[in-house]
Amino acid sequence: MDFALNDEQKMVQRTxxxxxKRELVPLESQVLRNERENRPGITREEVHALQNKAKEFGFWGINTPEEYGGANLGPVMTALIQMELGRTFVPFNFGGSADNILYFCNEEQKKRYLLPVIAGERRSCFAMTEPGAGSDAANIRMSAVKEGTEWILNGEKVFITNGNEADFAMVFAVTDKEKGARGGVTCFLVDRDMGWRSEYIHTMGExxxxxxxxxxxxxxEENILGELGGGFNLGMQWIGQGRWLIPARAIGASERLLQMAIDYSQTRVTFGKPIADRQAIQWMIADSAVEIEATKWLVLRAAWLAEKGLDARHQSSMAKLFGTNMANRVVDRVLQIHGGMGYTKELPIERWxxxxxxxxxxxxxxxxxxxxISRNLLRGHVKVGELLD
Known part of the structure; x- marks a missing residue:
């Protein structure tokens, strides 16, 4: 059992x-100013410029197959990269990639959707969630009724990431009520100019x-992605592939925040001593470090399972549950350590x-x-005390 990174992984991580540090962190002050003026923290054009800089170092299409010009680095390397990206709140991802389910496009669809997305010429969004169907994806109500060679879509999707900027949407709609979610839901590739509109949803975050x-x-009809009635499985593949990526990003953010807390505690003096000398502060720092480390190995094990072609769903759920709660505890402690300053907009802690x-x-x-997690255990799909393999 070897927990060390190999030379390639170390090189990618350092790069x-x-x-x-060189390209994104210096933008943080400007991003905060822009967001506080209700403007995008960073424009699409600025992101493209940064992506092209990264491309010069080979960071393009991290998980895109080689046949499409990608590096196809695999889940473990992707997890390590996401940990590094999490160290800044500047909204950025390396270019040259596409939603995993877009690879189910037929040859004609690939020319119109997949390839332009990989090239950065078009932008997609994943549209499954509805007002009454969030985590319960089987409760989708958007209808698609066939009329000749066309399908007529009616309904609403909510909380759609990139929905305001997307050129087209991967939309999930009910095509056969009698068959239920697993046989009666279909995914459609729907261009914005076909008539759908987007409305901004204001949230407590950016x-x-x-x-x-x-x-x-x-x-x-030719805009059906995959097979008629195969939408639910496509949707689950899209959702499942990202669950361990979220806690991976949480690790990087939490490590950056913890370092901020360590640095501040060593310079902030109360009653003649740095607060780093106070046991209350020491315990918050220690607990945060332990929880970050635990999350790291949960995430890397989920990524390792995915890379080996094994079932990573159980481990991914554990990583997401523990990792996202860990990040919320860490940022709360870091804000507490900074006291009033942590609550102000002078520091990015409140944004995180x-x-x-x-x-x-x-x-x-x-x-x-x-x-x-509990269902897997109660049904015996996963045995207590056994390592997944």
């Missing part, structure tokens, strides 16, 4: 960390999701505080993760 409204939107609260909700709430 990404250096890129973030994340600006959208509500997508479909009123008699006509979609050609608001952002991290979302991580316990999207792509499967805490309650859904607990349901999945």
């Amino acid at each position: 990404v960390r250096d890129f973030i 994340w600006g999701p959208a509500s997508l409204v479909f009123e008699n939107v006509r979609v050609p 505080y608001r952002e991290m609260r979302l991580w316990r909700i999207f792509e499967g709430t805490d309650e859904i993760q607990r349901f999945i």
Whole structure:
């Protein structure tokens, strides 16, 4: 059993960390100013410029297959990269990638959707969540009725990431009520100019999701992604692939925050001593370090299982449940250590505080993760005390 990173992993980790320190961290002050003026922290054009800089170092299409010009680094390397990206709140991801389910496009669809997304020419959004169907994806109500060679979509999707900026949406709609979710839901590729509209949803964080409204939107039959009735399985593949990525990012953010707390506690003096000498502060620092380390190995094990082609769902749920709650505890302690200054907008702690609260909700709430974990144990799919393999 070897827990050490190999030479390639160390090189990638160092390169990404250096890129973030050099290119992203210096943008943080400007991002905060822009967000406080109700403007995007960073523009799409600025992100593209940064992505092109990263491309010069080979960071393009991290998990994109080589046949599409990607590096195909795999889940473990992706987890390490996401940990590094989490060290800054500047909204950035390396370019050259596409939603995993877009690889189910047929050859004609690939030309219109997959390849332009990989090239950064088009932007997609995943539209499954509805007002009455969040974690309960089987409760989708958006309808798709066939008329000739077209499907007419009616309904609403909510809390859609990139929904305000997307050129097209991967929309899940009921095509056969009698078959239920697992055979009666279909995924459609729906261009914005087909008639759907997006409406900004204001949140407590800087994340600006959208509500997508479909009123008699006509979609050609050739825009079905995958198979008719195969939408539910596609949706679960999209959701499942990201669960261990969220706690991976939480690790990087929590490590950055913990270092801020350590630095501050050594310079902040009360009653003649640095607060780092106070046991109350020491325990908050110690607990945070232990929980970050535990999350790291949960995440890396989930990524390792995925890389080996094994079932990573149980481990991913545990990583997301523990990791996102860990991040919320860490940021709360760090704010407490900073006292009044932590509560102000002079420091980015309060921004992270608001952002991290979302991580316990999207792509499967805490309650859904607990349901999945307990169900696996109660049904005997996972045995207590046995390592997954």
